[in-house]
Amino acid sequence: MALFGRKQAPVAAEPEPEPDPTLPGAPAPQANGLRSVSAHRDFLLSKVQPLMPFGMRLLDAWGLSLCEDLVADGDLPPLPEAESDGYAVIALDVRDAAVGTRVQLSVRGDVQKVGSAVPVYAGQPMPPGADAVLPLAQVRREGQELSLLAPVVTGEHVRPTGIDAAMGEVLIHAGKQLDARAIGLLAGAGFDKVFCRPRPRIVVLAVGEQLADDAPASMAERRRDAASHMVAAAAKADGAQVWRESVAGTTPDDVAEVVSDQLIRADLMVICGGTAGGRDSLVGRSLKSLGQTDFAEVAMEPGGLQGFGIIGQDEVPVVMLPADPLAAYVAFELFAHPLIRTLMGARDMALSSVDCRLTMDVSGEAGLMQVVAGVITRDAQQWSVTPLDFAQGSLTTLVDADALIVLPAELGTIAAGAVVTCWLLDRD
Amino acid sequence: MALFGRKQAPVAAEPEPEPDPTLPGAPAPQANGLRSVSAHRDFLLSKVQPLMPFGMRLLDAWGLSLCEDLVADGDLPPLPEAESDGYAVIALDVRDAAVGTRVQLSVRGDVQKVGSAVPVYAGQPMPPGADAVLPLAQVRREGQELSLLAPVVTGEHVRPTGIDAAMGEVLIHAGKQLDARAIGLLAGAGFDKVFCRPRPRIVVLAVGEQLADDAPASMAERRRDAASHMVAAAAKADGAQVWRESVAGTTPDDVAEVVSDQLIRADLMVICGGTAGGRDSLVGRSLKSLGQTDFAEVAMEPGGLQGFGIIGQDEVPVVMLPADPLAAYVAFELFAHPLIRTLMGARDMALSSVDCRLTMDVSGEAGLMQVVAGVITRDAQQWSVTPLDFAQGSLTTLVDADALIVLPAELGTIAAGAVVTCWLLDRD
Missing domain, CATH: 3.40.980.10 (MoaB/Mog-like domain)
Incomplete structure (x- = not known):
């Protein structure tokens, strides 16, 4: 609306030729007139x-795709560490112990002395001097004394320096969708921000x-x-x-x-x-x-x-x-x-799928890819899928399903016993 | 700190007996001194x-557990509707058509007249008078005329009133974790808020x-x-x-x-x-x-x-x-x-699991439940799991895994070929 004549009605310009509304590059239809x-x-x-990716806090990157190779800037773990809860010892001290024999060890604050043991928990850096861990199940503790139920050798139940990753090694490759475990590894390697697609x-x-x-x-x-x-x-x-x-x-x-x-x-x-x-x-x-x-x-x-x-x-x-x-x-x-x-930026485009044996015939129409709801049953080794009939209600049937059965366009009716691809619907 | 003497140091009261810091009801340990x-x-x-549950908007309830049985307050669908894209017809018109014969049908705005057909798409309520749908694949359209490639009978390719749910029927039971399909069904039944645990x-x-x-x-x-x-x-x-x-x-x-x-x-x-x-x-x-x-x-x-x-x-x-x-x-x-x-308020407590055949021996310690990282491989019917050695790095091994293999405490070493329970790690 023109206010006080300050705005003028637009001059009727030569109408521009309408741009082509068709998205270019569309594939040609098949012989049946349909697109595959x-x-x-x-x-x-x-x-x-x-x-476009950007740097985000590690925990915010959960579920997103990493856009860079992330490399360890030091050995992981940086020091040898106990693999189990137990007692750090000098393996030489217990070299002669056979199963059943008992070697007395004192529980002290360090293992500088022969015959001493220090309590450690899994993941704890090894105390100086110790080179093996006696797991809890291999000892019996009585006050400040331990009796040994089985020997250990040097390095046993110890994670050596760099066993998770050596300095310079790629920890997680670009393209990986970050799950809880990848997030844990990256946190453990000192990353607090990562470059991901949002x-x-x-x-x-x-x-x-x-x-x-x-x-x-x-x-x-x-x-x-x-x-x-x-x-x-x-x-x-x-x-x-x-x-x-x-x-x-x-x-x-x-x-x-x-x-x-x-x-x-x-x-x-x-x-x-x-x-x-x-x-x-x-x-x-x-x-x-x-x-x-x-x-x-x-x-x-x-x-x-x-x-x-x-x-x-x-x-x-x-x-x-x-x-x-x-x-x-x-x-x-x-x-x-x-x-x-x-x-x-995820690698896998489709839903995760599994091959299942059909429990009954499915009548399809050659030339059309049929998608049918199904319920998967499995025993120790056998995965089977029973198609549900959408004619029993489209939405309620879909709710009851845990998979979509995909029947290729080339086939018509498929007989019971055939192996078919099923998309799993349990991602949510 | 007392300011200008207005605050007094608290009078040293008789110390109350310390409350028992032990949470009651803990189970007794097993014979080996450990708790199962x-x-x-x-x-x-x-x-x-x-x-405690509360009412929330339907889309916000995705992934949450429903806390009420939700009942259809009318038939679903409320009217008969087309099951496929195609043409709504009176089935009697095409009763004599065998595969290969052609029946001419006009494309008009209603099917009040014998010999008329109305374009419909899947999900659309049927036009008055029509009682069957000719799917697109069963006709060839030439201008305003259709030639029929196969007959239909009354009710064919039509979803009748109430096929998804009759009035009064429970659509989704309390306890169900709402996935996309359940949300769709509830939306289609007219629910805009639902009672869920947060x-x-x-x-x-x-x-x-x-x-x-x-x-x-x-x-x-x-x-x-x-x-x-x-x-x-x-x-x-x-x-x-x-x-x-x-x-x-x-x-x-x-x-x-x-x-x-x-x-x-x-x-x-x-x-x-x-x-x-x-x-x-x-x-x-x-x-x-x-x-x-x-x-x-x-x-x-x-x-x-x-x-x-x-x-x-x-x-x-x-x-x-x-x-x-x-x-x-x-x-x-x-x-x-x-x-x-x-x-x-979810029904399933544990991660989803699958039984797999072990591809190699796993040495375990009787009395301890062993949890080992593994990689699952599957062909058409065979699911197998290969244990990964945590001694190759605890975090990196975990990142490479897609399952945790659970070895019961009763067993010691388990031989290749045995069937074991594996928890799937792909939920994130």
Whole structure:
């Protein structure tokens, strides 16, 4: 609105030619007109780079990917240390002890003298002069005297200097996702800050135009919430920092406004719903002014149209998932999860998997990769998986599952007894 | 210090009898003078109660234990909905179609008329009148016409009302740890807040008196940091909110002061180091004024003295771990992890485990439960575990492992080929 004529209406300029809204480089469809799952995933991965690393406090780096080789700047441990709780001794003192014989040792403050022993605990640097440790189970203590139940030789139950790492040795290689044990090793080597890629910041946006048109708002809202909440929680399980937002409006401008507002805090955006119709859908139209997009029917079941884009000034990747909660969940694991792992700089892109024997036939459709929920049972050596029928309820079935069974597109029906790949769903 | 005589020195009162510093109910030792691992764990668990639950936003409840049965207040889904992307039709229209024949269907906005089809996507409520869905793969679309490649029967590819849950059905039972899929189901059922036990708040305290006495401060500091950082990160992996602090002082009063300060924000305290000597150790003496403690040699290797207490006005449980990083890590998994799980109200107390075949002999000591690091390999059906030798470096070996092999106390040496229980270390 012009105030006191100081602002002028913009001069109607020659309309600029609209930029091509199509994300370049998309793979060609297969003979059946669909895009293969792997081609789609590879295309998405080719558009996303790991986040920039920075130095962070060691404990904050838990779960993140290290971006440098970390090298020991001294021997670890720096001094020989006891391996067990017990008594530090001079091994020569007990060289003649056979199992069953007893050698008396005094418990004193040092082992400078022959025949003396000093209490030590595991991890404690060895007292000067001592060269072996008698573990508690190898002695009986009576007052200030010990009786020996078994001999030790020089160096026994002692961790020598540098056994964990010699000076200059790489402790943890770049690319490693830091778990509790790696954090412990690095702390023990004196690192208080490390260079890691941060947790990706992910905005999950629920959009529900068509659902809202088809049913009373309360029901539509519920269904819409299922997918966006599930996906937001799955992104949390992946180690991301997650915000979930929803769009109340039903025009492309409404959606574009919320997307623009949220881009500032997003390393990745995930939009649930509103994409049926691809580029002409509510979401598709809303993104036209923001960047380039790709829509494709991918050869999977459950599946449907998969959308992707690179939008905004910072070229933020956006994954558009189907509105159906089950289809959205499977698509998240197939496509968004590897993108999150890429942003984190992690080595493994996919969920961890295990091969299991099918307990019953699964009827599939040749040409589509089938993803079926399953329950894994295991005995000593045998891992088996029993498929669950999504026709018994898509969400409740998914809740009961502990794995997703992946049936390759090449196969149709698979017979009981076949070995199939199962993705484990227990990461959260 | 008395200022201007207004403060008086306290009158020397009759000294109160010191309260018994021993935590009651401790189990008796075994014949070998040690306490069994299970008796120690059960004793600790008997002293800890789950945290009080409260209502929290659904997405904040990810990873937490639900404390109420949540019941569907309507049928889920509320209306029949499409199971696949495709076209909603009246099944009667296509009843005569055999595979290969083609039935022409118009793509119109409703299915009120015989011979019409409406595009639908998975999860969308069925349009009025339609009773089946032709998935995309079963039709070929040419302009506004469809040619049918296979027939459908009434109800096919349609999720009926209530298939996920009927009104009144329990969706998620109390005690369930909410994962992404459970969150999705609850969101889809209209829950925006749920009643869960919160993440435990854990203070990890590094204490290192004796290490500091035995070696230059910088080296001692390192070793001390290893255990406390490792344990703090492992508590994070368990879903706790974690703070790590360290005590610079070396007197019981120094330690007691820091412990008292930290108790206010702790549901559980974990102290690393300073416990060698039990009740007479630096930490043992510091806790005397704060509450009751228990110290015991537990029949495990790596092991050593395990300490526990209930301290402060709020009766906060405190776990005292050995100073050695390896021993501390194993003790954390054996004793602190189940306590954290209990505080969270989780069903499973221990790490998830798997049975594996040993690839080589492991020499153990009868009477002590041995915990050995291992690497699991698996082919289609065979899971095997190769023990790693802690003598090759305790921390680096632990970093290389993906499992802890648990060898029961009853056995001595175990031969290659035996099936043993392995705890999986990949939760973080």
